[in-house]
Amino acid sequence: MNDDIEEFRRARQAEKIDKHKRRVSFGDLVTDRWENAREYGFGKGSSCYDNVLIIGDVQVGENTWIGPNVILDGSGGGLEIGDHCSISAGVQIYTHDTVQRSITMGAAPTDTSPTKIGNGVYIGPNSVVSRGVTIGDRAVVGAMSFVNSDVPADAKAWGAPARVQGV
Secondary structure, eight states: OHHHHHHHHHHHHHHHHHHHSOOOOHHHHHSOHHHHHHHTTOOTTOEEOTTOEEEEEEEEOTTOEEOTTOEEEEEEEEEEEOSSOEEOTTOEEOSEEOHHHHHTTTSSOOEEOOEEEOTTOEEOTTOEEOTTOEEOTTOEEOTTOEEOSOBOTTOEEEETTEEEEOO
């Protein structure tokens, strides 16, 4: 049986490398990104890699791309992501944090707030979006940004912490 699985993995990996010039995890070899998104109830035309961690109430609109190694945390009041968004590789979007619970040695509860990503938003690779943040329609968040405050529609923001640029 293990030989059969290994033979299957090698053949699929060779196809992926030949066709797309990329090597992917085993889960992404055997699943379909669009089917993954449909199984989560995401909008028509959206795709989601198999290795994405999805927790709690996460709603995603139509034609949105969720890249590899993403964390979507809707456990703290819900996470909404609009239509035609690009959530790049390694992005983490949260609706909770345990800062107060940790520094009070468990006396304080986990803090929660819903997070919302508008339509047509691009979030660059390895960015982190904190709980309670709203990113407006058509906003761009640069790579490796830490977004801990709202980003208005049509704005470009980057940095740690992310700041709106050129407004």
